[in-house]
Amino acid sequence: MTRTIVASATREVIIGFDQPFCVIGERINPTGRKKLAAEMNEGNFETVKADALAQVAAGATVLDVNAGVTAVNPNETEPPLMVKTLEIVQELVDVPLSIDSSVTAAIEAGLRVAKGRPLVNSVTGEEEKLEAILPLVKKYDVPVVAISNDESGISEDPDVRFAVAKKIVERAADYGIPAHDIVVDPLVMPIGAVGTSGQQVFQLLRRLRDELKVNTTCGLSNISFGLPHRHGINGAFIPMVIATGMTSAIMNPCRPQEMEAVRAANVLNGTDPNCQEWIMTYRDHQPAAAGASAAPTEAPSAGGRRRGGRAARRTA
């Protein structure tokens, strides 16, 4: 059974098909958050700290850390900021971290200070990336997110994306990195732009699980980009990818609809024994908060409902 171990100084998280879905909190990322970028540039980490605490409280089991505040000279400015951000976050919370950067020097600097066994986010199938990142992954003995695009961009053909993932796994093996330390991102395109993107991902996930036997992740909310009521799309996408084999996602755990979907899918996937987390979380749930009935009549007692010949269906 494929198991990817991610760890902080004191806590270990296993990503695997028989494990609860691994929620990698995406909030500590200044991209598209001007206020946060300005704060981090000024050495103000209050929002970073608040986001770290809020995400762990909401149920994130790993936190992604991105310090890409500027496109100006990132090779020099980003490594020290990554180090500082990682140090602050790992001082505050005990979950494992993901070192997220497109700047190799920032990843390397991060690897020097991150405690435990952080996740590297990410390598792609691009030759330059493979040669820069894989030696670091090997040297520090850490797992890595492998994004299934290469020099030619992101293919709309799932077979090509599978081939890129396979190439990365094989190249990693050349460096002595086992497949269970590669977490493949099959790439999720917005369904509003590419109508087949859901089916593409489901098909890819089955192959990645059955043929490459690797763990998987994605930037989850990409799927709903541009659509109204994105949480509704995200909240259905999560159970669907879990049912087809995805084992982690980079997402916002502070969204209750998405986290509810994760918890319910864990119950249904058999990774929340005795529904313990579900019951603890929702035993006092008020229907008014979500899912209230539009029907004015009495609640259905579906468990006791008779259908043709199935009076006893509830009891095995």
Added chain:
Amino acid sequence: MTRTIVASATREVIIGFDQPFCVIGERINPTGRKKLAAEMNEGNFETVKADALAQVAAGATVLDVNAGVTAVNPNETEPPLMVKTLEIVQELVDVPLSIDSSVTAAIEAGLRVAKGRPLVNSVTGEEEKLEAILPLVKKYDVPVVAISNDESGISEDPDVRFAVAKKIVERAADYGIPAHDIVVDPLVMPIGAVGTSGQQVFQLLRRLRDELKVNTTCGLSNISFGLPHRHGINGAFIPMVIATGMTSAIMNPCRPQEMEAVRAANVLNGTDPNCQEWIMTYRDHQPAAAGASAAPTEAPSAGGRRRGGRAARRTA
């Protein structure tokens, strides 16, 4: 491609892997609804009518009709009540109907008056049932729900349930009934009682789709029986079964969380072209209604969020 055609006098619904998920409204059923049973016994069909209209308005594409108001002499009392109920419902709404009874005489009486091509609900693998129901299904050329239990009850072994389904399909073939007119119910056990019931269903659905190539259905809310916040479990179960091949469910369409899950899963499964129904339904969605953020900070612009090396991931 497997297609099960259900029809009223004027409207046809196709159940199939490439079709929107077929929502069979479960509300017109006096089992466990004492008030409704009393009304129907007295010849008062106001609640039946209200339930028919509400379910169609909520998005049901087929309505299940059950007239089992009493366990006293059902062979005599249920057939005329089934006829009356079917007549009232098909007078009022134009969706196809499902004739739901454990009383063969009620199914036969219903088949005589139901217009179009109703669904018979149901046959099981029990010898007596097979011999009673299959000739009616053949005579009236209608599709039938096949529940995967037999004289020995409901097996907890998915292989046994698959074998029962296969037996029903084969027996139906002996009567000249094609597999595309069999809609198998793999039987959903409450996850709170049987921790593997989700995995059992997913495994069964894949085999039913790949090996028997049949459409499938289930009494959906059984999965969450006994748990708190059942809508949350149901709302994740729907996308998971759709992702693994289920093509219809007998459920309460008047529950917004469940219908949202159906609509979102249709988008993601590629059966809501251009996200048209989603956009029409949710374009004015107010976050406060469901899925509001617990985080006080700005919304994430995930589409524009940078992660390592994937700035262009949104555009294929």
